[in-house]
Amino acid sequence: MITRQDVEHVARLARLELGDAEIERMREQLNAILGYIDKLRELDVTNVEPTSHAVPLVNVMREDEVVPCLSQDQMLANAPDRVGELFRVPRIIED
Amino acid sequence: MTERTIHALGEAYRRGDTTPTAVTEAYLARIEKFDGHVGAYLTVTREPALRAAAAADARHRARAPLGPLDGVPIALKDVLCTKGIRTTCGSKILESFVPPYDATVVARLAAAGAVVLGKTNMDEFAMGSSTEHSAFKPTRNPWDLARVPGGSSGGSAVAVAAHLAAGAFGTDTGGSIRQPAAFCGTVGLKPTYGRVSRYGLVAFASSLDQIGPFAKNVRDAALLLQAIAGHDPHDATSVAAPVPDYAAALDGRVHGLRAGIPREYFAEGVDPEIARAVRAAIETLRGLGVATEEVSLPTTGYALAAYYLIAPAEASSNLARYDGVKYGLRVPGGKDLIEMSSRTRAAGFGAEVKRRVMLGTYALSAGYSEAYYGRAQKVRTLVRRDFETAFARVDLLLAPTTPNVAFKHGEKEDPLAMYLNDALTIPVNLAGLPGLSVRCGFTAAGLPIGLQLIGKPFDEATLLRVADAYERATTWLAREPALP
Numbered sequence: 001m002i003t004r005q006d007v008e009h010v011a012r013l014a015r016l017e018l019g020d021a022e023i024e025r026m027r028e029q030l031n032a033i034l035g036y037i038d039k040l041r042e043l044d045v046t047n048v049e050p051t052s053h054a055v056p057l058v059n060v061m062r063e064d065e066v067v068p069c070l071s072q073d074q075m076l077a078n079a080p081d082r083v084g085e086l087f088r089v090p091r092i093i094e095d
Numbered sequence: 096m097t098e099r100t101i102h103a104l105g106e107a108y109r110r111g112d113t114t115p116t117a118v119t120e121a122y123l124a125r126i127e128k129f130d131g132h133v134g135a136y137l138t139v140t141r142e143p144a145l146r147a148a149a150a151a152d153a154r155h156r157a158r159a160p161l162g163p164l165d166g167v168p169i170a171l172k173d174v175l176c177t178k179g180i181r182t183t184c185g186s187k188i189l190e191s192f193v194p195p196y197d198a199t200v201v202a203r204l205a206a207a208g209a210v211v212l213g214k215t216n217m218d219e220f221a222m223g224s225s226t227e228h229s230a231f232k233p234t235r236n237p238w239d240l241a242r243v244p245g246g247s248s249g250g251s252a253v254a255v256a257a258h259l260a261a262g263a264f265g266t267d268t269g270g271s272i273r274q275p276a277a278f279c280g281t282v283g284l285k286p287t288y289g290r291v292s293r294y295g296l297v298a299f300a301s302s303l304d305q306i307g308p309f310a311k312n313v314r315d316a317a318l319l320l321q322a323i324a325g326h327d328p329h330d331a332t333s334v335a336a337p338v339p340d341y342a343a344a345l346d347g348r349v350h351g352l353r354a355g356i357p358r359e360y361f362a363e364g365v366d367p368e369i370a371r372a373v374r375a376a377i378e379t380l381r382g383l384g385v386a387t388e389e390v391s392l393p394t395t396g397y398a399l400a401a402y403y404l405i406a407p408a409e410a411s412s413n414l415a416r417y418d419g420v421k422y423g424l425r426v427p428g429g430k431d432l433i434e435m436s437s438r439t440r441a442a443g444f445g446a447e448v449k450r451r452v453m454l455g456t457y458a459l460s461a462g463y464s465e466a467y468y469g470r471a472q473k474v475r476t477l478v479r480r481d482f483e484t485a486f487a488r489v490d491l492l493l494a495p496t497t498p499n500v501a502f503k504h505g506e507k508e509d510p511l512a513m514y515l516n517d518a519l520t521i522p523v524n525l526a527g528l529p530g531l532s533v534r535c536g537f538t539a540a541g542l543p544i545g546l547q548l549i550g551k552p553f554d555e556a557t558l559l560r561v562a563d564a565y566e567r568a569t570t571w572l573a574r575e576p577a578l579p
Contacts, residue, residue, distance in 0.1 A: 002457070014411060014456040015418065015433065016449055017441040026453055029510055033454060036511055037400045040470050043477065050472030051479055053302050053332075054288045054527020055552070060331040074195040078422035087420050090435050 002030050096121040097258040098575075101315040104261060105163045108155045115151035115166025118261075119144050119210050122168045126212065126259050129578050133244075134234045135253040135260075137173050138181055139213040144168065147210040154208065163318045163342075165208030170260035172251045173214035174221055175306070176295040177201055184297050185217040185229040185247075188417050188424045188443030198295025199330065200264060200306050200323040207322045212260050215250025219445045220414065221271055221299045223247050224516045225507065228447045233504060236279060237576035238542055242501040245275030248309070252279040255309040257578060262319045263309040268300050269402055270497075270520025272307045273532040277496035277545025280534045280576075282310045282562070284320060287553045288527035289334035291320075292327030300409035301332075303402075303524045312572060313533060313563040317341035320555060336553050344556035345563040350384030352561065353489040359395035360494035360519055360547075372536035372544040373495045376565060380493070383564055390489060392481040397474050398522040403514060404458045404471035405525070410448075411455030417443060450510060479526045486551050491561060495519055496532040496545030523549055531558040534571045 007027045011018045018026060072085055081088040096118055099107065107113050123141055130136050151166030160166070171177065174184050176194035178201075183189045197205070204211070218228040226234040226249025234249040236242040237257040244253045248265025252275035255263050265272045267285035276283020284307045291306045298304065308319035321342065326335040356377060361370050381387055419425035419439030426442045429435030444452070458467040485492060498518055507513040523530040528549055535546035546565070548558045566572065 006457070007453070010453055010457045010460060012437075013460060014452050015415070015436045015440055016444070016452065017434075017437040018449075022449075026450065029450060030454060030457065032509075032511055033403060033450075033514075034457075037403060037467070040397060040400050040404075040474055043394070043397060043474060045470060045473035045477070048473040048476050050469060051475040051525075052472060054479070054525070055332070055334060057332060062328065070195050077195060078192055080419060080423070080425035081427075089420055089432050090429055092432050 002027055002034065097125050099261070100311050101163065101167050101261050101318055104167055108160065108166055115148040115155065115210060116145065118166070119148035119168050119212070122212055122260065129257060130259060132235065132240060132579055133237055133253050133257050134232050135215055135250045135257065136170070136213045137183060137185070137216050137231055137250065140180055140211055143180070144210050144212050151208050151210065161206070161208035162322070164204065164322050166210060167261050168210045168212045169204065170212050170215050170251055170254040170263040171201065172217050172248050172263070172265045174217060174266055174297045175201055175264065176297065177211070177214065180214065182214065182297070183231070184221070185219040185231065186443065186445070186448070187230045188440070190424065192422055194295070196295065199292035199327045201295065203323050209322070215248070215254055215263060217250055218247035219448050220297070220410070221247040221266055221268055222410070222447050222451055224270070224274055224513050226250065227504060228445055230445055236501045237578055238280065239501065242503050242542070243278070245278035245501060247271040249275050251309050252276055252281055252283065255279070255281045255311060256576060261311070262315055264306060264319070265309060266296060266304055266306050267524065268303045268406060269524050270517040272309065273496050273520050273530055273545065273547060274517060276309055276532040277543065278501040280543030282313050282316045283532045284308055284316050284555065284558070285523065285530045286320060286324065286555055287529045289332055290529070290553060290555065291323050292330040292333045294327055294329035298413040300406040301413060302409060303406060313559055313566050314342065314345055316531070317345060317559045334553070339556050341556055341559055344560045346560070347564050347567065349380070349561050349564045352385050352491070352557070354380065354385050354387045355390035355485050355489035355492045356387055357390050357392045357395070357485070357492055357494055359392050364518070365495055365498045366500065368538045369495045369498070369500065369544050373493070373546055376535040376546045377493050379568055380561065380565055383568060385561065387493070388489065390485040390492070392485060392522065394474065394477040394481050395522055398478050398525055399514060399518050401471040401474040401478065402521045402525060403454070404467050405475065407451040407455030408458045408468050409455070411452045411459065414448070414452055447510070475525045478522050482526045482528060490551070491557055492549040494547045494549065496547040500538055500542040500544060519547065528552060529555045529558055531562050533562040533566060535565070536571060537574065
């Protein structure tokens, strides 16, 4: 069972600020969904290889060539807060 | 004019009976008149559409069209990046996002001369089965406005069903093309994973997502798939397998094909009206010479549970990029970067997206990863093996697309009840196979029913061939939804 503390911990990992009522609702819903998902325990998966991808792929390589890419202006055009050539964010490191 | 198939439009352009501009104007007028009722579009791109149509006019006048899509008005799910045109993914967090580049499918459609009418509504980040999770508005089913169109590509399905586009594109991660196609009575095709480039498709679950067409009939679906299929150096997961001529596969030659009928797809929980219609469709195909046999896919009942770990896990990672820094919404005032991002995501994501990000983060978090995500990946192997065993005996599978027909708005408030809607489409995504939904009847209440055809990897041609033969042997397409 997922507890309130679990929800708060996962919300921190997921960078989601949740309100009090939201935490409680999330706890109930996640428990219901995980309760359903528990049926996977009925299956014997001993010695079964995991599938991460439907199509078997090996590394796809290409020549390391310089090709045109988006300009700095295009890359920054959608930034919510831009200063010159930079994305501006709240302070991370103390003085 | 707007009821014509793409194939018929091409003929009309060739004969000079009409022009791309006239048809585009007819569609824009119809959108103006009816989209207020159904809400298929989030953005209508009138000016660029008319410019593209004028260019197509000139090519047709010069008798040098680019191909069967030249001058054909289409719609794009708002999860496909369109250069200079807002792309929201149905989310507040991308409400003002204007991509600096085109998705590969968008570029290929432009190169084929297609006219983009606009961007269609969807469940936020393609997470949902009803299009009720769009941050902007609901989309309504043209067969009954009180009902949902399915999702997540509900806007694209409705655009085609209500003749607000000649064809449309959506994405299918767990059924998001086939389920709304079934609910709205259109053709919907999810190609094999790797058949179509995902470059410029805003990612939900990268090992499952595929782009595919909605169409008025199977022939049109073949033409739309043709334009987007094939390897793309920008998507390392796209496959270099040769692309066949899909229209050429529509030769009606289905005699001698072997179709498997998966027992588990008719189990408890499938609406008896749907089971009856699908069994009747199977009889029709038997009459055309398709041999059928019952097969078993024993892991079917576990696929949904595995999906609801794998897809949210991938989503939680993919959606980490919406942090209020590079693009999209920012909620200012946080004391540090983490607080700013956490507030931005709280304000920008809707309830379903938050739920899945939480579920995925939990499934990947320390101490739970092997028990949940690891086990789900192993079950995915079992699902894949089920199909491999069946396809050693048969050429394709025939089944219902959905366990129920279109439900009412607000009817499935419980997240799990909503998820169960995709029980018959999800296994196909886990195995990476192609799947197609085609109209195979109506309930007594007049709601469309979908027949699902499931194929071997990269064998879309067989699905199109069989669905086309079925469509021509039946008269279901004669019925049209009545808009107010």
